[in-house]
Amino acid sequence: MSDSDKAICNALASEINRHLKTAENKIWYAHPVWFLEGNPVVGYSKLKDSVRLLFWSGQTFDEPELQHEGKFKAAEKRYTSVEQIQLTDLKRWLKKSEQIQWDYKNLVKRKGVLERLK
DSSP: OOHHHHHHHHHHHHHHHHHOTTOEEEEETTEEEEEETTEEEEEEEEOSSSEEEEETTGGGSOOTTSEEOSSSSOEEEEESSGGGOOHHHHHHHHHHHHHSOBOOTTTTTTTTOOOBOO
């Protein structure tokens, strides 16, 4: 990983830990992910050309800076430099990740049907 990518990852991890104090952090499918009550809410991963910050319920945050990702409710923001991280946006998104959640924890049990928790 380049120094630039490491700086992005370190900044994201620091802010996530600061604002999601009750979240459990673990490596999930080789990426750092934060969980609230067993439900994944935010994580990041290194892509070929950027670092992707992913919010599992992000499509329902009503945030134009977050791009839809996948067929469920996830949304992402990609970064190529640490200077691109807008702390006020990130703080707002992290707050919304606590307030707006879809039940990914039971997705398999419900055969791919997502239900809103909050």
